[in-house]
Amino acid sequence: MHGQPFTLKGPDGAGRVLLGGDLNAFTAPRGSLAGMLVKSGNKEITFDMSGLVGLDLNGAAILMDLEKTLGDLGVRVSFEGVPEEEKEIWELARDTSAKIPDTSPPAPLGFIPATGKMIMDFLKDGYELTMFFGEVVIDGIGLLLRPWTGRWATTLKIAERSVVDAVPVTILVGFLVGLILAFQSAMVMQLFGVDIFVADLVGLAIIRELGALLTAIVLTGRSGSAFSSELASMKTNQEIDAMVTMGLSPVKNLALPRIVALTFATPILTVLGDMAGLLGGNVVMVAIGHPVAVFWKELSGHLDLSDIFTGFFKSFVFGFTVALVGCQRGLFAGSGPSDVGEATTLGVVTNIILIAILDSLFAVLFYVLDW
Amino acid sequence: MGQDRENLISNDIGKGVARDALGYDPNALPLEVIDMTVAYPGQPPLLEGVSFKVEHGEILGILGPSGCGKSSLLRHLVGLEYPRRGTALVLGEDIFANGEESLNRARHRFGVMYQSGALFGDLNLLDNVAMPLKEYSRLGPGARKAAAALKLALVGLSGFEYHMPAEISGGMRKRAAIARALALEPSLLFLDEPGAGLDPVTATGLDHLILTLSRNLGLSFVVVTHELRSILTMIDRAILLDKTACGIADSGTPKYLAEESEVPAAKAFFLRDQEERAL
Ligand SMILES: Nc1ncnc2c1ncn2[C@@H]1O[C@H](COP(=O)(O)OP(=O)(O)O)[C@@H](O)[C@H]1O
Ligand SMILES: [Mg+2]
Secondary structure (H helix, E strand, C coil), X not given: CCCCCCEEECXXXXXXXXXXXXXXXXXXXXXXXXXXXXXXXXXXEEEEEEEEEEECHHHHHHHHHHHHHHHHCCCXXXXXXXXXXXXXHHHHHHHHHHCCCCCCCCCCCCHHHHHHHXXXXXXXXXXXXXXXXXXXXXXXXXXXXXXXXXXXXXXXXXXXXXXXXXXXXXXHHHHHHHHHHHHHHHHHHHHHCCHHHHHHHHHXXXXXXXXXXXXXXXXXXXXXHHXXXXXXXXXXXXXXXXXXXXXXXXXXXXXXXXHHHHHHHHHHHHHHHHHHHHHHHHHHHHHCCCCHHHHHHHHHHHCCHHHHHHHHHHHHHHHHHHHHHHHHHHHCCCCXXXXXXXXXXHHHXXXXXXXXXXXXXXXXXXXXXXX | CCHHHHHHXXXXXXXXXXXXXXXCCCCCCCEEEEEEEECCCCCCCCEEEEEEEECCCCEEEEEXXXXXXXXXXXXXXXXCCCCCEEEEEECCEECCCCHHHHHHHHHCCEEEECCCCCCCCCCCHHHHHHHHHHHHCCCCHHHHHHHHHHHHXXXXXXXXXXXXXXXXXXXXXXXXXXXXXXXXXXXXXXXXXXXXXXXXXXXXXXXXXXXXXXXXXXXXXXXXXXXXXXXXXXXXEEEEEECCCCEEEEEECHHHHHHCCCCHHHHHHCCCCHHHHHC
16 A cells, blocks of 8 residues: 555653654554553653644544543643644544534443343233234134135135245155154164164154144244244335225234134144154164064054144144244334344244243143043 | 645655555546446446546536436446446546456445435444444544544534434434445545435435535535435536436536526426426
């Protein structure tokens, strides 16, 4: 880089510092000038600016910051000899910054207020989700009473997008989880010669638990997040406002089609995921030397209807939850551009937490009911 | 620049021309556009043979009805698109001479304010303005803060340093965007429709801010606009773009364009054939 380099000579015994050259953002010296000047031990420092050949607002800001930093350290600073050409910019900078009020960044909340705010936010979220759930139920009943008012074409389109397009990933995840589960348990069970029970372990775990759980998590990532971001960006574009002022209900027109689609689509996906998981388990069984039929025979001996029912029932509830939370977060988003991302993140997090909680509740419920 | 000041600048820099810290000749024209063709890839050109100059301290207007290619011309001038033909010189140097390298160098010498302000939503105003300084200058945190606060004060936003862009009004966002464009002390500022979406009072305030900055700092401006009021208050000279002419229909002072120019585009733009069109 050409240009006149910035130079600084001194301070001498009387605390005079001679400035020279060009002072701007690109020529400013690296490192702390204040530290160097304080070390010199002078209690008063005078900057002689007569050697400066160029000064801009950034350069002036550097000098004024130096004045403030040194002042805080107990060193008095004065400036003199401003060259004629730089007077205007220097005075503009001095006058302008003299009028800047002393603002400081808003202090972060203390521990107790922050905790309080977190709890209030949590309660507010819960309240909003509950209210939304109520609205969905009411509009859902309305839909059942007058099914011809439903947005069935949209519902079908959403179901297609959420189910058909999610088939490959669901099958892949199901298959791999079945495979891993079978492989890990087979290693231990072989030690005791009971590797035949791998079939039961994999089968029961997948059909009762993992099939529905994994599908719900895949759908949270694929569809729930899509619902949040779609609806939140409609909010940003004032499409939701437009809908409301035309007397149309966003819950009925936007949320219900998504919720209905996902509630009925999730069980189908879950069944596909289950089958892929069983297939994965079967592959491991075959690999450790059992004929294909053994797996199915062993499994059908221990599997009863309640196992299949629990998995199926859970997948309905999970599908409903994923869509409900996804839509709620979208519709309740703020209306700024960054709110779309926030709504999506919150939707996914809420869904994963809710699914984990619901799954545990179901485990207790089915245990008590002895299913 | 005075005589003795020139003598102070060392002579080992090519041909005795004074250079600024980035190696530019500060006395060269802030902007010179030469025979530029504005076109998007795979589409017919929007404008052809566009040539004009911007003097030091001048506020140049780019005028024309919506859709005539004002924003597109601006995108080419700031190097967001490459011109199909012709080029632009900033302080005498071709910004397209060798790809991104010369563009990035030139980008330290001009600032841009976009139509929406385009502040970074996750940073407060102070950090928005300090961002280019953090990336490109040697300023430490304290000096960066002082410099950013100074720029915000210049545009009348003192006291709002720690506000987020979403918490301030549209007019304030545009002011903050101007402060950010000023961060690296450019000699030239491009503004795309500064008054768009603002009420007349706020828009006029912004026009006056631009005038003041141009006077106090000797800044040159290229302002895209189609608002008659701000054209008449702040523009020194303007080029009028026209779709049918596929280029500059006419240029001159706003007074000339508004009252004397016989070009149909100028008459239409300044509504001088209103009576005929009303029929
Ligand atoms: N990124 C782009 N790619 C292709 N065409 C574009 C692009 N941006 C704008 N255009 C077209 O260029 C024309 C001029 O647009 P623009 O420069 O925005 O006009 P103005 O700012 O004068 O209102 C319009 O017809 C628009 O459709
Ligand atoms: Mg435009």
